[in-house]
Amino acid sequence: MQARSDLSRRQGRKIAFVPTMGFLHEGHLSLMKAGHKRADEVLVSIFVNPTQFAPGEDLEAYPRDFDRDCRLCEKEGVSVIFSPDVKELYPDGFQTYVTLEKLPHHLCGISRPTHFRGVATVVSKLFNIVKPHVAIFGEKDFQQLQVIRRMVKDMNFDIEIVGAPIVREADGLAMSSRNTYLKPEHRISALSLCNSLKKAKEMADAGISDAKTIIDATIKQISGYPETAIDYVAVCDPETLEDMKIIDRPAVMALAVKVGKTRLIDNMMLKT
Numbered sequence: 143m144q145a146r147s148d149l150s151r152r153q154g155r156k157i158a159f160v161p162t163m164g165f166l167h168e169g170h171l172s173l174m175k176a177g178h179k180r181a182d183e184v185l186v187s188i189f190v191n192p193t194q195f196a197p198g199e200d201l202e203a204y205p206r207d208f209d210r211d212c213r214l215c216e217k218e219g220v221s222v223i224f225s226p227d228v229k230e231l232y233p234d235g236f237q238t239y240v241t242l243e244k245l246p247h248h249l250c251g252i253s254r255p256t257h258f259r260g261v262a263t264v265v266s267k268l269f270n271i272v273k274p275h276v277a278i279f280g281e282k283d284f285q286q287l288q289v290i291r292r293m294v295k296d297m298n299f300d301i302e303i304v305g306a307p308i309v310r311e312a313d314g315l316a317m318s319s320r321n322t323y324l325k326p327e328h329r330i331s332a333l334s335l336c337n338s339l340k341k342a343k344e345m346a347d348a349g350i351s352d353a354k355t356i357i358d359a360t361i362k363q364i365s366g367y368p369e370t371a372i373d374y375v376a377v378c379d380p381e382t383l384e385d386m387k388i389i390d391r392p393a394v395m396a397l398a399v400k401v402g403k404t405r406l407i408d409n410m411m412l413k414t
Contacts, residue, residue, distance in 0.1 A: 143222070143224050143271050143272060144271055144273065146222060147185075147271075147272055147273040147274075148273070150182075150183060151273065155181075155182040155183055156180070156181040156182045156183075156275045156276070157181055157182070157183055157185060157272070157273065157274045157275050157276075158176075158177030158178070158180050158181035158183070158184045158185070158274060158275070158276045158277070158278060159177070159184075159185050159186075159187070159268070159269075159272050159274030159276070159277045159278070160173045160174055160177055160184065160185070160186045160187075160277070160278050161186075161187045161189075161264075161265060161268050161277065161279075162186060162187060162188055162189075162211075163188070163189065163190045163191065163204065163319065164188040164189075164190065164205075164206055164207070164208065164211050164225075164319075165204075165205040165206060165207055165211070165319040165322070166210070166211045166214045166215070166319075167309075167317045167318075167319065167321075168309050168317055169280055169282065169308070169309040169316075169317035169318075170214075170280075171214065171218055172280075172306055172307075172309050173278040173279070173280060173306050174186065174215070174218040174219075174220060174278075175218065176278050176304060176306045177276070177278050178218075178219060180276050180278075180302075180304065181274075181275060181276055183221040183222075184218070184219065184220050184221060185220070185221060185222045185223075185224060185272055185274065186215050186220050186222070186223050186224070187223070187224045187225065187226075187268055187272065188208065188211055188223060188224075188225040189224075189225060189226060189231070189264070189268075190204050190206065191231075191260055191261070191264040192228060192232070192260075193232070193239075193256075193259070193260030193263055193264060194256075194257050194258075194259075194260030194261050194264065195257075195260070196254060196255075196256055196257065199254075200320075200323075204319070205319055205320075205322050208225070211223075224268075224271070224272060231264065231267055238263075239259050239260075239262075239263045240259065240262035240263045240266050240293060240297075241259050241262065242258065242262060242289055242292060242293060242296075244382070245258070245285070245288055245289050245292055245382075245383055246258035246259070246285075246289065248285065248376070248378065248383040248384070248385075249284075249285045249374060249376060249378070249383060249396050249398070250285055250373075250374075250398055250407065251285065252374065253373050253374070253398075258285070258286070258289050261286055261289060261290070262289060262290070262293050265290055265293070266293065266297070266299075269294075269299055269301060274301055275300075275301065275302065276301065276302040276303075276304060277290075277301055277302070277303055277304070278304045278306055279303065279304070279305055279306070280305070280306050280308065280309070281305045281306060281307055281308050281409070282308045282309075282316050282317070282318065282407065282408065282409070283407070284380075284394060284396055284409045285383060285396070287303075287305050288380070288381065288383060290303055291303050308408075308409075310336065313329075313333060314333060314336040314337065314340075315329075315332055315333055315335075315336060316335070316336065316406070316407075316408045318406065318407075320404055320405070320406065321404075321406075323402075323403065323404040324401065324402065324404050325402060328369060328401045328402045328404070330367065331367040331368055331369055331370050331401045331402075332401045332404075332406060334363060334364045334366075334367045334370060334399070335364065335397060335399055335406055335408040336408055337363070338359075338360045338363040338364050338397070339360075339395060339397070339408060339409070339410040340410070341359065341360070341363060342356045342359070342360050342395050342410070342412060343395075343410055343411075343412055345359065346389055346393075346412040346413055350389075351388050351389045351390060352387070352388065352389075353377040353385070353386050353387050353388065353389055353393075354387070356377060356389075356395070356412070357375050357376070357377060357395075360375050360395070360397065361375055364397075364399055369401060369402050370399055370400070370401055371399065371400040372397070372398075372399050372400075373397075373398035373399060373400065373405070374396075374397060374398055375395070375396075375397045376395070376396050376397070377389065377393055377394070377395050377412065378393065378394060378396065379391075379392070379393070379394075380392050380393070380394045380411070389412055389413050391413065392411070392413055392414055393411070393412045393413045394409055394410070394411050394412065395409060395410055395411075395412050396408075396409040397409070
C-alpha cells in the first residue's frame, strides 16, 4: 500500500482517502464522491478495528460483506481498497497508542472510555500507510471528526481533513451500518433522534438560548418512545465539545440513544 501511494505521489497524483469499517452504505459512498472532487484518485480502507471496541461491544457481530463492499467501491471509481487483517496492523508485541487528553472525555467517550484511543491509533496508522493528501470523514460521527482534526493538527500530519454532511435515509434516520440491527418495530423509536434534533433546532431558531431547556425537551421527546434508553443529550461547542449553558455562539446538539439493543448517534448544528 505504501509503495502504491508513493508511486501516485511521484506521478503528481493527489490522493483522497476514505477510512471505513465496511458494510458500506450511501453515507460512505457520499464520502467517496467528495473525494473524487478533491483528488485524482480515491482510496478506501475496510478494516473493523478491534481497539475501538470495548469488551461486550459488537466487534464480532459488526456487519460485514466484503464482496458487496468491493462492488460498491468499483462502481464509485475507487482506485484501491486497502483491507489488512488484524495481525498486520496490530502484530504481536504492539504497544503504541495515540491518546488525546481532552476531546475523548465528552459525549461518547464518557460511556466508551477506550473508544477514541482506538480510533486515533488506527487512523494515524492508516494515514502513515495510505499517505493521502486529503481524508474524508462523515459528520454523523461528530466527535470522531473533531478528534481526528485535533490529532492531525497536534501531530503535524500534512493531510487536509474534510467533514462531509450526514446522509439520511428517506425517513430521516442517519445512515449507519448499525441500522441493520434495528428490528422493524424499533424504526419509529429510532426516528425520535432526528425528529428531536429538528425540534431542538426550531427552539433555537425561535430564540430559546438556554441549553438546559432544549435538552430537557429533547429528553422528554425521546423518552416518550418505547425501548429508548438515552446515553447522553448534550449541547456543546463544536470544536472543544465542552458543554454550553447559553447558546450565544456556534453550538451543536449531539445525542446517543439505545433503541432496543442498538446504539445510535446523531447530531445537528443549532447555531452556526
